Amino acid sequence: MDEIGVDKATGITRVKIDEKYFRPAEVNSLMGDSSKARKLLNWKPKVSFEQLVEMMVKSDLENETKEDTKHQF
Numbered sequence: 211m212d213e214i215g216v217d218k219a220t221g222i223t224r225v226k227i228d229e230k231y232f233r234p235a236e237v238n239s240l241m242g243d244s245s246k247a248r249k250l251l252n253w254k255p256k257v258s259f260e261q262l263v264e265m266m267v268k269s270d271l272e273n274e275t276k277e278d279t280k281h282q283f
Contacts, residue, residue, distance in 0.1 A: 215225030247253040257265070 211227055214223050217224050
């Protein structure tokens with residue numbers, strides 16, 4: 211709660227935590243269960259869990275690369 215981001219060049223606080231933006235029911239872990247959709251709708255996922263993780267990591271890495279490029283002078 212006490213963390214802030216200060217611009218080293220000017221000493222101006224640029225980022226600080228504001229409790230008004232907290233979610234009312236913040237949870238540490240979210241889990242889903244697709245068994246009901248599988249049973250009632252005969253639903254099947256198009257990608258495996260491993261493929262999903264790979265897609266998410268790839269996306270995160272691409273976003274980091276874009277962010278790094280934006281901040282280069």
